[in-house]
Amino acid sequence: MSGDSTRWTVHGSRRIYASPWVNLDLDEVEIPGGRRFDHHVIRFEGPSVGAVIVEDDRVLLTRRHRFTIGRPGWEIPAGWCDEGETPEEAVRREVLEETGYAISSAEHLVTQYSLAGISTHQFQFFVCGGVVQQGEADKSETSQLGWFTWPEVRALLTDGEIPDGCSAAALTFFLSTRR
Structure with missing residues (x-):
């Protein structure tokens, strides 16, 4: 959605753990208001x-x-x-x-x-x-x-x-x- 004031910005991602089933990444994100922090994301290859x-x-x-x-x-x-x-x-x-x-x-x-x-x-x-x-x-x-x-x-x-x-x-x- 264009112009969404709640949209987070991802500045980078680092893989912490990888397996055929699941991956764990640490994404550097910025939330509205400018605060930046690391956020864990569990990523899956498929549905x-x-x-x-x-x-x-x-x-x-x-x-x-x-x-x-x-x-x-x-x-x-x-x-x-x-x-x-x-x-x-x-x-x-x-x-x-x-x-x-x-x-x-x-x-x-x-x-x-x-x-x-x-x-x-x-x-x-x-x-x-x-x-x-x-x-x-x-x-x-x-x-x-x-x-x-x-x-x-x-x-x-x-x-x-x-x-x-x-x-x-x-x-x-x-x-x-x-x-």
Whole structure:
């Protein structure tokens, strides 16, 4: 947006850490008013995808333990886009890996940046349907699968049983725009 009085100016960037998954940079920024300082930025090479799988007015969620927060929770299937893969191809692959189900439809729901103040990480969410079981869920990614009604999803969100912010955002967006 031209003339935005809240626009920050980046004067330089220095890579502090690099990996195939994530990079950490220290950017020298100037905020409106002229103050300059170093700001950490987490940069990702590509987007991630997530699937709100809807079938017969229920949604399929995966349960897994996240060591980073020290607890399990329910989540939508999600993951990285591999190099050369479109987001739609990635969401189909992730759903199959994490649930054992193939999907016949994937419609873009919303794109969001969950930590826009410090990260370039983009999530593209899809509404998916037409599930057909083709195998088993990858046990390293999913400990349990569950089909939930929308009132049950609301209760899981309210009770903190969906601690993953991206899953909560996708499900809440679906509930607020599609239901």
